[in-house]
Amino acid sequence: MSENAYDIGLPRTPANFQPLTPIGFLERAASVFPDHTAIVHGALRRSYADFYARARQLASALTGRGLERGDTVSVMLANTPPMLECHYGVPMCGAVLHSINTRLDAAIIAFQLDHAMAKLVIVDREFAPLMAEALALATVSPQVIRYDDAEYSGPGALEAAPEYESLLAEGDPTFAWTPPEDEWDAISINYTSGTTGHPKGVVSHHRGAYLLAQGNALTTSMARHSVYLWTLPMFHCNGWCFPWTLSAVAGTHVCLRQVRSDAIWSALASEGVTHLCGAPIVMSLIHGAPESEKRDLGRRVQFLTAAAPPPESVLTSMDAAGFDVTHLYGLTETYGPSVVNEWHEDWSDLPAPERARLKARQGVRYLPLEGLDVLDPDSMTPVPRDGQTMGEVMFRGNVVMKGYFRNPQATQEALAGGWFHSGDLGVVHPDGYIQLKDRSKDIIISGGENISSIEVEEALYRHAAVAVAAVVAMPHAKWGETPCAFVELHAGQSADEPALRSWCRTHLAPYKVPGRIVFETIPRTSTGKIQKFVLRERAAALAE
Amino acid sequence: MSENAYDIGLPRTPANFQPLTPIGFLERAASVFPDHTAIVHGALRRSYADFYARARQLASALTGRGLERGDTVSVMLANTPPMLECHYGVPMCGAVLHSINTRLDAAIIAFQLDHAMAKLVIVDREFAPLMAEALALATVSPQVIRYDDAEYSGPGALEAAPEYESLLAEGDPTFAWTPPEDEWDAISINYTSGTTGHPKGVVSHHRGAYLLAQGNALTTSMARHSVYLWTLPMFHCNGWCFPWTLSAVAGTHVCLRQVRSDAIWSALASEGVTHLCGAPIVMSLIHGAPESEKRDLGRRVQFLTAAAPPPESVLTSMDAAGFDVTHLYGLTETYGPSVVNEWHEDWSDLPAPERARLKARQGVRYLPLEGLDVLDPDSMTPVPRDGQTMGEVMFRGNVVMKGYFRNPQATQEALAGGWFHSGDLGVVHPDGYIQLKDRSKDIIISGGENISSIEVEEALYRHAAVAVAAVVAMPHAKWGETPCAFVELHAGQSADEPALRSWCRTHLAPYKVPGRIVFETIPRTSTGKIQKFVLRERAAALAE
Incomplete structure (x- = not known):
């Protein structure tokens, strides 16, 4: 770049350049509208002052437990207040938020914990049995925190782990968090469903989260004090960045467990x-x-x-x-x-x-x-x-x-x-x-969640009788799509639809189990590739 | 900064990092809402497709005339369509927009042209006589373009200069502009009024203009297709960045010469x-x-x-x-x-x-x-x-x-x-x-005590007869300084100096009561700001 007079003597300084980060939206909302309701969850109503103080407490507690810049905090939470607090408290201490899809199976969760090198896990009591199973499979040994939501009364696990409120009690509500060193620093990691091979960990940074959070408000003409209902899972792409958008407009989050x-x-x-x-x-x-x-x-x-x-x-x-x-x-x-x-x-x-x-x-x-x-x-x-x-x-x-x-x-x-x-x-x-x-072409979207056809196929392939398996999306009235499997059996072997569905239930998360399993010759191209577009048409016809 | 796993192998690339610039807002508005009205000026209605095409034409014409990255284009324009086009066309060719307050005198304009090293000037016919005077005083010899607004029929000057439409005709409406090389690149320069010493040239960059333009929309809950009336001069801090904000919301500019x-x-x-x-x-x-x-x-x-x-x-x-x-x-x-x-x-x-x-x-x-x-x-x-x-x-x-x-x-x-x-x-x-x-510099120091001129003005404003009040320091033999008030009364109302001093005594500490209250028209800047430096000279003269 050629230098001109406008480049000379006009460097970035702390006065005129600060890393973009959506964390600052919460600081501002708490400072300007401290008494405005930030979070509603059942009977609980929490102000912006409280939301910000608790996020700082979380950051302080995590720092006290050794979490540093670039460490991963993995969370498995429903759309509850701690999930919102994690979207601020985790990056406030420099750590990276890893939200886990609550409908995955233990093996994939274990893979994610290992790959993300999780240092600390926060898990809702409802998902604690699954998390316990995943932790047993994982190589990493993160610290574990359990969240007991007053809105949940079912069975749990990991009862020896500290409860979320006691974690917070370790922290200082006036903790002096610092912005990221660079706006390119990671703020979160979210794993894709992994259509080919292992799931991939998508890394987001502060700059992008700041810009998309504002983009949401501008795109949807979101006025000050908008009220947002959490029907989208926050574990899904950080709730499309809306946990940060709402602070930008000093709005109210209405949580929803189910x-x-x-x-x-x-x-x-x-x-x-x-x-x-x-x-x-x-x-x-x-x-x-x-x-x-x-x-x-x-x-x-x-x-x-x-x-x-x-x-x-x-x-x-x-x-x-x-x-x-x-x-x-x-x-x-x-x-x-x-x-x-x-x-x-x-x-x-x-x-x-x-x-x-x-x-x-x-x-x-x-x-x-x-x-x-x-x-x-x-x-x-x-x-x-x-x-x-x-x-x-x-x-x-x-x-x-x-x-x-x-x-x-x-x-x-x-x-x-x-x-x-x-x-x-x-x-x-x-x-x-x-x-x-x-x-x-391999992806099936069921209830908003991606299902990899390859993963379903791999489960089927593990059954001794299955010679060829091809899975495509079948239209479904309730879920939008559900997997439909086409199977060729090995000569001399036998299996029927109930047997294979039962097999899948032991190897896959329930929502990934094929809605239909069809036994017939699978169409191929001249070079031997399975013609999935033909199967999709066939599945659509079957759905009618 | 210590390197961690989230820093490794994840560099900025053209796919995931682009310089922030508000110019892109216009490209998007023209692409998504090409037929929506972008500009209204008298009988003229211009669509976003036209607005964008003309801005590109301007950038192309300026490039053709030798304007390069970091060159200054000085404009002296009313709130008219070319002023909006310049907010995009000038930075689209890498140049820097210098908007001149239309009510300055020739000497200050000449100073600005020289200091900004103006390469090209665009001037409304109404201000051409003043600009001609300034150009005669200036050292630089910029190219000059005259804009003949159909809404203006008074006298002009610089008749030999090419008219704005003929400049545009030199350019290509499909010109492939490029974003700034760096979001830190200058987008505009605006000179402060310079009440002390020479005016200073405030340089703005693309990053800041992008962020403040969005900040305006978020702060004012500006929904898509808002309609903005130009009662604020665009030469004033780039119209507070609203020329860019409106493109972000695909809104409509309603121009106003007067x-x-x-x-x-x-x-x-x-x-x-x-x-x-x-x-x-x-x-x-x-x-x-x-x-x-x-x-x-x-x-x-x-x-x-x-x-x-x-x-x-x-x-x-x-x-x-x-x-x-x-x-x-x-x-x-x-x-x-x-x-x-x-x-x-x-x-x-x-x-x-x-x-x-x-x-x-x-x-x-x-x-x-x-x-x-x-x-x-x-x-x-x-x-x-x-x-x-x-x-x-x-x-x-x-x-x-x-x-x-x-x-x-x-x-x-x-x-x-x-x-x-x-x-x-x-x-x-x-x-x-x-x-x-x-x-x-407006603070009044009387007997070592600070007196806020604003506080004295507020006391005067509370009197029913006072329409405008401006208070400055007046030299005082004993106290060093004492407040001197200049007052305009509401039509049909009356008040004299003893009455207002008596009023002030009931609303202010004794040392804050103005030593003099003068009833006369208060001088203002082009943007409506009271010219306190003029009043200070007047107060000094009164004190003698």
């Missing part, structure tokens, strides 16, 4: 909820609730959905129930949503099927995403904007991950050529809106 | 204006307009004010006229507003005088400002939060200027000790809100 229609409608009515997020299944829960649970809210509520295009019937029902639905798209590698179906006012006058067709498109880049396009992955040139030509959806900008943890090869491949390669196939319409045509 | 009450009310009614900014004088224009000009808007409009605390009477009148008034504070060195009087909902239930007292406080940090405090400038320690102890208001963070152009000493002094020293004196209230008490 996504049930009565609890949702009750919170909508009593807490003045303005925004909530979720997969289409959450919308089905809302508009499909018994009439006795529904309320007339007397206002519009913003529902942000991703994972699958919202069907016309759902959009119509949600509209009637008082919800504006916005369709978002993104990946763990893009901090959650970084693409939005920006709605044009005049589209609202179109007939319902046309509106649904337009709403089904994933859309355009978020404000903090600098580039979004569909490219031919070989030539890296954009496809024509004809709504027909398929290419790979690619992202570029400040809300693309730092990379995959301890996996330089995968990082380099994913970020090759100056773009993040999503693995999703799509088209660009003449107006520049992108639309997915095939979620990366 | 700030007149009929034009304001007409635009408010016909264009659906949601937001406007200005000094208190603009509010006086609005609520003091003839009843025949006023309209019932049937909605609330957001008015953002700075420069002086809004008096109670003005707040009451504005509220009745349908405006929510937000009090902002900042300096050219902080990109315009970076402090906001965040309003607490329960304050709205208080009596009007109490509301005005709370609203008069400057407030708390903007979201993108990392630090704001009142420090003892000698010890650099915070003053007690008692609402009494004065100190210097200091800023720290990403919306503090890059520095003063070609003035390393002033830059180092201003940014010494990790804080930007504003020169404003203030206090911190127990709730953390700061309140200005004076510019350090």
Whole structure:
């Protein structure tokens, strides 16, 4: 870069350059609106002053227990106040937050704990039995903290571990946390479901989290003191960065241990909820609730959905129930949503099927995403904007991950050529809106969670009778999709559908067990590759 | 910084790191909402597609004329479409935008052109005579472009210079602009009014402009497609970054050559204006307009004010006229507003005088400002939060200027000790809100005691007859200094010096009562700020 007069004598100094971090949003909210309700959880109401003091206490306690910059804190928590506190307290001490999907099986959890080199684990009592199993399998020996939620009364485990409140009691609520040394420092790690091989640890940094958190507020026109209902799991891409967004607007988090229609409608009515997020299944829960649970809210509520295009019937029902639905798209590698179906006012006058067709498109880049396009992955040139030509959806900008943890090869491949390669196939319409045509072809999305077809296939392959297994997505009324397995048996061996489903239940998390197992010859290409697109059509027919 | 596993193999790449720049907001708005109205100017309505194409054309034409990274483009323009185009087209070619206050005199303009090393000047025909005078005085010989606005029909000058549209015609509307090489690159330079010594050139960078532009939208809860009326001069701190904010929300700019009450009310009614900014004088224009000009808007409009605390009477009148008034504070060195009087909902239930007292406080940090405090400038320690102890208001963070152009000493002094020293004196209230008490140079020192000119002015404002009050130091043989007040009375009201001095004696400590009260028109700057240095000279003359 050639130097000019504007470069001379004008360096970065602490007065005019500070690392971007979303942690500062909480400090500000607590300073400006200390008495405003930050968190609602059952009967509990916690102010911003308390939220901030407890986050600092957590950071102080973690520091006291030896956690340092770049250490991993693994948490397995429901959408409860400690999960929010961890989104601030963990990075306040320089550590990295690793949120674990509560529906995984023990082997994968153990893999994640080992790969992330977990130093400390915080686990909800409900998930403690599973965590105990994972810890027994893992190589690392993290410190363990148990959280006993007053809203949970079922069985637990790890009873010898200190309880979360006693951990906090070790800390100083006035702890002088410091911002990250660099805005490129890691703030969190989230493991993808791992369509090929092991799960990959997606590392996010403070800069990206700051920018996407603000992007959420700008994209959804989130005004000061918005009220957000936690129907999206916070373990999923850090709740799309909304734990940080709400502090930026000094809003209120309404926690929810379980996504049930009565609890949702009750919170909508009593807490003045303005925004909530979720997969289409959450919308089905809302508009499909018994009439006795529904309320007339007397206002519009913003529902942000991703994972699958919202069907016309759902959009119509949600509209009637008082919800504006916005369709978002993104990946763990893009901090959650970084693409939005920006709605044009005049589209609202179109007939319902046309509106649904337009709403089904994933859309355009978020404000903090600098580039979004569909490219031919070989030539890296954009496809024509004809709504027909398929290419790979690619992202570029400040809300693309730092990379995959301890996996330089995968990082380099994913970020090759100056773009993040999503693995999703799509088209660009003449107006520049992108639309997915095939979620990366191995992935099944069930209830908003990714299921790797390969993982299911591998479980089937472990059964002695299975010669060939191919798993694809089958449409499912409740979950959106469920795995459908096609199986060829070894000659002379026998197995039936109940036997194989039972086998899968012992080797897979329940939601990954195939909804159907079909015994028939699997179609292949001339070079021997399984033709999954044929199987997807077959599965769709079976679902009808 | 110690290296840990999260630092290894995860470098910045073009895929996951791009320089922050507000220019990208326009590219996005034009791509997503090409047909949405971006600019209204008289009968002219320009879409986002056109706005973006013209900005690229300008960048292309400037490049063609030899403008390069770090070159200065000086503009002297009213709030017209070319001014908006310059906020994008100039930095798109790597150059730096220098907006000149249209009410300065030729000598100061010549100083700025020389100091900024202007390579090219764009001047509105109305200001061309003044610019011609300045160019004759200046050492530099920039290329000159004249803009003939259809909304202006008065005399001009520089008739031999190419007209703005012919400059644009030299450029390519599909010009492939590039983002800045570094987000720390300069985007603009704005000269302070320079009440002491030469004006200083405040350099802003892309990173700060991006962050403050978003901060404006978040602070004012600016929803998509907001409509902004240009009652604030764009030459003033780049219109507080709102030229960039509006692209972030795909909003509409309503231009205004002259700030007149009929034009304001007409635009408010016909264009659906949601937001406007200005000094208190603009509010006086609005609520003091003839009843025949006023309209019932049937909605609330957001008015953002700075420069002086809004008096109670003005707040009451504005509220009745349908405006929510937000009090902002900042300096050219902080990109315009970076402090906001965040309003607490329960304050709205208080009596009007109490509301005005709370609203008069400057407030708390903007979201993108990392630090704001009142420090003892000698010890650099915070003053007690008692609402009494004065100190210097200091800023720290990403919306503090890059520095003063070609003035390393002033830059180092201003940014010494990790804080930007504003020169404003203030206090911190127990709730953390700061309140200005004076510019350090406006403080009156009488018999060794500090007297806040603002406190004396506030006492005068509480008198029903006083419309405007300005208090400065007057030399005094015995006490060193004593307050001297300049007063404008409301139309139809009367008061004389003995009456007002008597009033002050009942509201102020005896030593704070003005030694003289003068009834005359108070001189103001182009942005409506009272010119205290003129009053100080006047007071000195009166003392002799």
